[in-house]
Amino acid sequence: MKAGGPYTVKAIQYFKGPRPLVLVIELDDVMFGDVWVCSGQSNMQFTVMMGFNSTEEILAANNYPHIRLFTAGLVGSDTPLSNLDRVEQPWSVASAASVGGGMWNYFSALCWFYGRDLYDTLQYPIGLVASSFEGTPIESWSSPEVLQKCKVNDTLSKIDKLSVNHLNNIPGVSGDHQDSVLWNAMIHPILNMTIKGAIWYQGESNTDHPDSYLCLFPAMIDSWRSSWYLGTGGQTDPTFPFGFMQISGNVPGTDLGYPEIRWHQTADYGYVPNPKMEKVFMAVAMDLWRPDSPWLTVHPQDKQDMGTRLSLAARAVAYGDKTIRFQGPFPSSLELGTNTIIVKYGEEAGHIEVRSTGGFEVCCSSVKNTCDAATATWVEAPMVHAIRPNGTDSVTVSTDNCHKIVTAVRYAWRETPCSFKQCAVYGMGSMQVPLPAPPFIMYMRVPHG
Structure with a gap:
């Protein structure tokens, strides 16, 4: 179906017999376009209401009715779920109400600004699915097969269970930081949704144990790609584009966890795409840190620049615009x-x-x-x-x-x-x-x- 809308979609079923019956289901206001999944930890969960110029940005959302939004609820599971156990925000038309849903609820600021910038360029419908959970390590978002490949045992047996939550100063439940629990509850249930690609902002909760990220991040991307391809019956590209924010700063100091995560996010190349991370794009955020953030220094408020930088990279890598200059000097x-x-x-x-x-x-x-x-x-x-x-x-x-x-x-x-x-x-x-x-x-x- 050609991208566009709104359309009306009808499903008709005929029942034969002594008394024939026709069942008609009609769906109005249906859009066809690109769906992007936005995942990670608190900097992805960080909402528009919490960022710079929030009042103006929320009101401006009324100008984008062809963008549709969905937010998964925060929940973990020890086993893979077929359906989301909780929905924070059902599919909604972009508006001041659906974008300005409150602190840490909806809608994700980075996801919104990224999708809005893409829409301004593409001029066809964009669907945004926010599935993120504050203070969580990459192990929680990875399948057991990925953890086995990277020889990772239970994350919480190796790191201080409280340090993950303390890092972002946001209360959390230790069970939601266990291996694979968010893969099971917040990714596996949406694998039947055909998507264009995914973006990711995570890594702060791995700065206490950065070495395993070198294996885990590329392996998780590969796993998500193959799983979405299978889950949608081949409708999702098995090499779909995957974008990420290179993590920003937190506090001044010489701790090496943050720079090592940034380096490992690129598979130690320093840039993407690269031979180990094909069709992957990124944006740098280390210069967007401010000491006066009311949400603690680990949470930069300037998600607008992040969205602009990341959408620029997406135009080059995900949409194939060879004229786009999207990488900083290397x-x-x-x-x-x-x-x-x-x-x-x-x-x-x-x-x-x-x-x-x-x-x-x-x-x-x-x-x-x-x-x-x-x-x-x-x-x-x-x-x-x-x-x-x-x-x-x-x-x-x-x-x-x-x-x-x-x-x-x-x-x-x-x-x-x-x-x-x-x-x-x-x-x-x-x-x-x-x-x-x-x-x-x-x-x-x-x-x-």
């Missing part, structure tokens, strides 16, 4: 100079903008080609200047703080790398959307001799 090479390193960005990054000089570090090692904690330390490498020779942008950082061998460079490797929209390096995306450079770590290879 380094192509490193060049060692005299007490400096030149970080070179490829032409595909476009012209870079420097907003601050911090965020770069070098690994200072006593052994070539290694950055082992026993023989090396990370030291700050402040930016000296930025240049654009021969059409290639680059930044030069100082290595004066290292008096040994520089073996690696990393960027934005902090829980909270910068203040609001003031990370060091940005590029200009399509639609004049500034895009922050994502975190990276790159190694210098020095010939042995």
Whole structure:
């Protein structure tokens, strides 16, 4: 059926016999378009009412009657369910009432702004299904097969059961953080719904045990794809596009859980799509942290910019628009100079903008080609200047703080790398959307001799 609407759909059944009967069921106001599932933890559950300019944004929802909304209720289950045990918000026409449903209820701010931006571009109906649960780890959203593949045992036997809830300062039930309980109760029941794709904002509750994320996240994406394909009888693409927000910050500090999760979210490539995560797209959020968020620093209020950045990536990856510039600058090479390193960005990054000089570090090692904690330390490498020779942008950082061998460079490797929209390096995306450079770590290879 061609995307559009509203349509009227009739289902007619004839009953033969001595007294023939005709049963007619008529559905009005039916839309045909793309359905996106929005899942994750509290930053996905965070509602429009809680964000920036909430009054204006909620009223503006009245202008989008061709967007339809659904919110699953918060519930877990030890076994896979065929139907949702609870519905927070049944299918609703987008309006001030359906978008402004209250704190932590409906509607998801990121899901809304993402879907609204897509609608503004596509100009055909969009369905948004919010299925998220605050304070939950990825293990809760993963099938038993994924956990077995990644050799993960019960999450709560390995981490402090209270720390997950304490992280977001939101009450939670420990049972809803057990392995697979949200896969069973909030994903499995909707696998018969044909979808265009899914977006994801989760990871904060895995910062206490980030190592397993490297296996779990790509495996969960693959599992969701194959399960939705089977659940819809082949109507959902078995490689459907999957987008995610790279997690934002929380508090200033040197804890490595957050940067390690950001890195593992990309399967340690630093960018997506990549060979291990095909048809996956992301948006960077580490620069949207603010210390004055009334919902605690782990919950950025600026979900509008998140939605814009993520929808831009979706237009390129999910909808195949090759003209879209959707990624922030990513380094192509490193060049060692005299007490400096030149970080070179490829032409595909476009012209870079420097907003601050911090965020770069070098690994200072006593052994070539290694950055082992026993023989090396990370030291700050402040930016000296930025240049654009021969059409290639680059930044030069100082290595004066290292008096040994520089073996690696990393960027934005902090829980909270910068203040609001003031990370060091940005590029200009399509639609004049500034895009922050994502975190990276790159190694210098020095010939042995």
